[in-house]
Amino acid sequence: MKIDLSGKTAIVTGSTSGIGLAIAKGLAGTGATVVVNGRSEAGVGAAIVSIPKGVPFAKVSGVAADVSAASDRANLVEAVPSADILINNPTIFEPNDFFDTSDEDWSRFFDTNVMSAARLSRAYLKGMLERNWGRIVFVSSEADLNIPTEMIQYAASKTAQLAMSRGLAELTKGTAVTVDSMSPGPTLPEGIETFVKELAKQNGRLEEEAAALLVKRHRSTQLIQRFPLV
CATH class of the missing domain: 1.10.10 (Arc Repressor Mutant, subunit A)
Incomplete structure (x- = not known):
């Protein structure tokens, strides 16, 4: 099946490596104008260079911003005020003993894995609904339901993503906007x-x-x- 997203703008957060970079490359291959995002200028620059190597006709730009921070998120929205596709992908993970996981650690996980997606969805979903076309995808994890005991704080943040995506999907009923979540291993x-x-x-x-x-x-x-x- 040929997917043609020419004329659409896609923001992929956390897309300088791993799943995010693979998604950015895939979207570029459909003709979408892709905005790469990561914390560092160097990482964003490297991704912008790498994508056209596999997709010669790629239309790609980038914005370096730590979307776990409200101020940086504002910089991204200012640089790209409108988007047709939003991939909420930034994720941090690490094994932690539950009893040694501090309040600060819990907040850090939720700021990155949950609040970044909440803020960006709030910024872009309304425009999608007004134009009656849009796609938001949350990159969750199999840990959203299959809870690993060594990363309970991570799993809790991923379950929150699942709940958010379902709630936002309910807001799109009767429109050509969709909100989904994927749960990779x-x-x-x-x-x-x-x-x-x-x-x-x-x-x-x-x-x-x-x-x-x-x-x-x-x-x-x-x-x-x-x-x-x-």
Whole structure:
């Protein structure tokens, strides 16, 4: 099926690597004008350079902004005041013992994983409804329902994303605007790759063995039982 999004503007937050970058490349391939976002100028610049290598006709720009901070979010909206497609993707994750997870850690997770999406959806959804066309996608996680005990704060933030996406979808009834959530399993971006390398080193295993053991122990419901690459 050929998807043609020519003339549409798509913002993909947290898109300098991993799932976000893969989504940005995919949208560029449909003809959409893609706005890459990440915290650093260097990361955004690298993504802007990399996308046209796989999609020669790509129309891509970028805005460096930490969307977990309200002020930076405002800078993004000022730079791109209107969007037809919004991919809410920025995510932080880390294993934490529940009893050692501070209030500050909980706030940090919700600011990045939840409030960034709430603020940007609030900024762009109204315009989509007025134009009667738009797409908002939340990149949640299988952890939104399959709660890992070593990352309860992360899972709680992802479950909140699921609730938000459902609530916003209810607001779009009878329109050509849709709001959805996707719940991918673990992938192997730079952060996880570093974690696996350290785990392998600590346990005297090959990296492939450490990765397989990690999935088996902590993501036993995953069907493919490995980290897919993005």
